[in-house]
Amino acid sequence: MHQTLLTVAIIGYVAATGLALAYLVQREEMLHRLAVLATLAAWVLHTIALLALAIDLGRPPLASMPEAVSVAAWVVVLLEMWIERRYGLSVLGAFVLPVALVLSLQSTPTRTLIGPTLSGAWLWVHIGLALVGIAALVLNFAGAVMYLLQEHQLRAKRLGTLYYTLPALATLDRLTYRTLAFGFPFLTTGLILGVLWAGTAWGSVFTFDPLALSSYVAWTVYAATLAGRAAGGWHGRRAAYFAILGFAVLALTLSAGLFLPGKHGG
Amino acid sequence: MALFVSGLSHRNAPVELREQLAVEEDKLRELLRDISSTNAVREAIILSTCNRVEVYAVADVPGEARTVMFRRLCRHRGVEPAAVEAVLYTFAEGDAVRHAFRVASSLDSMVIGEPQILGQVKDAFALAQSCEAVGPALHALFTHAFAVAKKVRTETEIARHAVSVSFAAVELAKKIFGGLEGKAVLLVGAGKMSELAARHLVEQGVFPVYVTNRTWGRAQEMARALSGTAVPFDEMSTALAAVDIVITSTGAPEPVIRRELVQRVMHGRRGRPLFFIDIAVPRDVEGTVDSLDDVYCYDIDDLKQVVDANIRERVREAHRAEILVEREVAKFLAKLGDVEVIPTIVSLRERLEAIRSGEVKRTLARLPGATLETREAIEAMSTAIVNKILHAPITKLRESSRAGSPRSWLELVHELFGLGRR
Numbered sequence: 001m002h003q004t005l006l007t008v009a010i011i012g013y014v015a016a017t018g019l020a021l022a023y024l025v026q027r028e029e030m031l032h033r034l035a036v037l038a039t040l041a042a043w044v045l046h047t048i049a050l051l052a053l054a055i056d057l058g059r060p061p062l063a064s065m066p067e068a069v070s071v072a073a074w075v076v077v078l079l080e081m082w083i084e085r086r087y088g089l090s091v092l093g094a095f096v097l098p099v100a101l102v103l104s105l106q107s108t109p110t111r112t113l114i115g116p117t118l119s120g121a122w123l124w125v126h127i128g129l130a131l132v133g134i135a136a137l138v139l140n141f142a143g144a145v146m147y148l149l150q151e152h153q154l155r156a157k158r159l160g161t162l163y164y165t166l167p168a169l170a171t172l173d174r175l176t177y178r179t180l181a182f183g184f185p186f187l188t189t190g191l192i193l194g195v196l197w198a199g200t201a202w203g204s205v206f207t208f209d210p211l212a213l214s215s216y217v218a219w220t221v222y223a224a225t226l227a228g229r230a231a232g233g234w235h236g237r238r239a240a241y242f243a244i245l246g247f248a249v250l251a252l253t254l255s256a257g258l259f260l261p262g263k264h265g266g
Numbered sequence: 267m268a269l270f271v272s273g274l275s276h277r278n279a280p281v282e283l284r285e286q287l288a289v290e291e292d293k294l295r296e297l298l299r300d301i302s303s304t305n306a307v308r309e310a311i312i313l314s315t316c317n318r319v320e321v322y323a324v325a326d327v328p329g330e331a332r333t334v335m336f337r338r339l340c341r342h343r344g345v346e347p348a349a350v351e352a353v354l355y356t357f358a359e360g361d362a363v364r365h366a367f368r369v370a371s372s373l374d375s376m377v378i379g380e381p382q383i384l385g386q387v388k389d390a391f392a393l394a395q396s397c398e399a400v401g402p403a404l405h406a407l408f409t410h411a412f413a414v415a416k417k418v419r420t421e422t423e424i425a426r427h428a429v430s431v432s433f434a435a436v437e438l439a440k441k442i443f444g445g446l447e448g449k450a451v452l453l454v455g456a457g458k459m460s461e462l463a464a465r466h467l468v469e470q471g472v473f474p475v476y477v478t479n480r481t482w483g484r485a486q487e488m489a490r491a492l493s494g495t496a497v498p499f500d501e502m503s504t505a506l507a508a509v510d511i512v513i514t515s516t517g518a519p520e521p522v523i524r525r526e527l528v529q530r531v532m533h534g535r536r537g538r539p540l541f542f543i544d545i546a547v548p549r550d551v552e553g554t555v556d557s558l559d560d561v562y563c564y565d566i567d568d569l570k571q572v573v574d575a576n577i578r579e580r581v582r583e584a585h586r587a588e589i590l591v592e593r594e595v596a597k598f599l600a601k602l603g604d605v606e607v608i609p610t611i612v613s614l615r616e617r618l619e620a621i622r623s624g625e626v627k628r629t630l631a632r633l634p635g636a637t638l639e640t641r642e643a644i645e646a647m648s649t650a651i652v653n654k655i656l657h658a659p660i661t662k663l664r665e666s667s668r669a670g671s672p673r674s675w676l677e678l679v680h681e682l683f684g685l686g687r688r
Contacts (some may be wrong), residue, residue, distance in 0.1 A: 029421075150441070154442065154562055155556070157564065157571060157572075158571075158575075159571075159572060159575040164579060167444070168440060168442060168443060168444035169441065169443075169539070170442070170444035170539075233536040233537050234537075235537045236537060236539075236560060
């Protein structure tokens with residue numbers, strides 16, 4: 001049952017992504033309204049699918065990498081809908097939904113990566129917090145991309161369709177800052193719990209695990225960006241470049257979990 | 267009876283001719299009365315702006331009405347009729363409706379989306395009304411045109427983006443800073459255009475305003491005009507550090523604002539963006555300044571390019587507006603059918619209502635002891651009878667008008683119910 005629901009939800013995300021991208025180019029208000037509806041409908045189906053899965057499994061659907069990524073996609077879409085309304089940022093979907101779609105496509109739950117020996121509340125909290133952090137950083141990435149596009153328009157002085165659709169630079173910079181400030185504590189706490197948990201479960205904090213190693217790198221990039229922003233007056237283009245770098249490492253981290261052998265996956 | 271519009275505009279007539287033909291308000295009244303007094307025209311509205319002179323009219327014989335009206339117009343203005351008739355365009359019925367909607371929505375304007383035309387059309391309508399030249403058809407047409415114009419304005423972005431250099435600069439500032447509340451501006455040099463741009467910025471909440479000029483007196487004068495503060499010219503770099511937007515318009519032959527200066531100023535700003543609007547020719551801001559981080563610099567040519575982009579944007583939106591107008595034309599034409607029969611329906615209702623209320627009054631006068639309920643019952647019953655009787659003829663009239671042949675039915679109804687001559 002959850003498989004079918006999930007498939008339909010993914011089709012919904014495909015439609016929403018297509019509509020959001022079409023809106024970005026065409027700027028037809030109708031397309032935007034349809035994209036919002038499709039997003040909401042797909043998200044509701046996704047919610048039901050996740051609940052059904054949790055009931056089937058008798059545990060939170062967070063124990064395997066594909067499951068966790070699916071939940072991450074779910075949080076991303078939730079944040080996207082919320083921020084879009086909050087900031088009146090009608091083009092946000094075009095930048096966030098493609099990422100959410102790619103994430104949700106990984107979630108064919110065929111592989112289990114954490115054996116049944118590993119469980120317990122700490123594990124769920126570790127994964128849950130890390131996922132919320134990652135979701136916020138997806139939004140951070142989208143904000144940075146939009147910032148760079150708008151900045152390029154204003155600098156090149158050749159105003160294309162994006163100049164009209166994208167919001168002000170100040171707004172986009174604020175968005176990237178806030179999503180980072182929101183996501184970073186989640187990511188940090190999630191990682192610390194993971195490290196502590198690894199210490200007890202695997203016997204060592206520094207076992208060779210691709211996902212764990214890659215996530216430390218991502219954390220360092222984000223920590224540096226946040227510190228630079230808070231103390232060094234980093235902003236605008238530089239902060240945006242770092243947001244994109246951080247996201248690239250984060251994507252590697254998730255891929256490592258999905259495709260490489262290691263304690264998290266394989 | 268036919269609806270038509272006839273006239274000339276910036277599209278087909280040179281400005282000299284438009285100027286000659288343009289009518290001022292007093293003359294317009296005279297002309298409208300003059301035209302109404304001839305039997306050639308039933309209803310008329312004259313729209314006279316610097317870009318168009320048009321007559322919207324309803325007449326039995328449109329060709330004749332058009333000739334009569336423009337002959338009179340030419341006579342009033344002392345223009346050779348032949349020159350006017352050579353360029354005159356005429357749209358009838360559906361095309362006239364479309365033209366009225368397009369004009370009111372500013373789709374036919376020289377600058378698409380300009381906001382003045384709707385006001386001018388409204389004024390023309392009001393003036394014709396005060397001269398009693400407006401009947402049911404033009405009333406319906408123009409009220410619908412106003413609604414269409416409003417719809418076009420709200421549902422498309424036809425008027426959204428600036429087509430003047432100074433407004434374009436304000437929009438750019440918004441795209442950089444978001445809101446402009448509390449952003450500070452510095453004017454370097456004092457020209458008409460920079461004053462205008464500064465005023466637009468102040469309207470958006472920009473505060474405070476600093477003015478500097480080589481001539482101290484001129485700086486003070488301009489500062490007073492803008493409720494700002496005058497700054498001595500050699501303290502410009504201090505002011506640069508404090509503001510977010512700089513408008514330059516000096517007549518200096520060499521750049522006044524050098525790269526080194528801006529670089530130094532940016533150092534202390536901790537990344538706060540600085541936006542130069544350089545409307546001076548030759549330029550006041552050195553060309554290489556805009557390669558600095560967080561510095562945006564638009565000279566007059568850049569701003570003109572932005573305006574061009576905005577105009578393309580309006581043209582794009584205009585296509586959407588045309589589709590909207592087309593839908594409204596269809597809607598209106600369906601309604602217009604009814605317009606012809608509505609006066610008859612109204613007088614038919616009035617006639618029967620007069621009979622009903624008269625009879626009820628007489629009956630009640632003969633029933634002094636009737637209770638309130640009885641009176642109400644009699645009222646209700648009589649009203650019901652009238653409505654039932656009216657139902658079939660009204661439906662028939664509406665149907666016939668939609669089928670396009672209401673005339674014989676209208677006459678029949680007038681005869682049968684004794685409504686008098688149409």
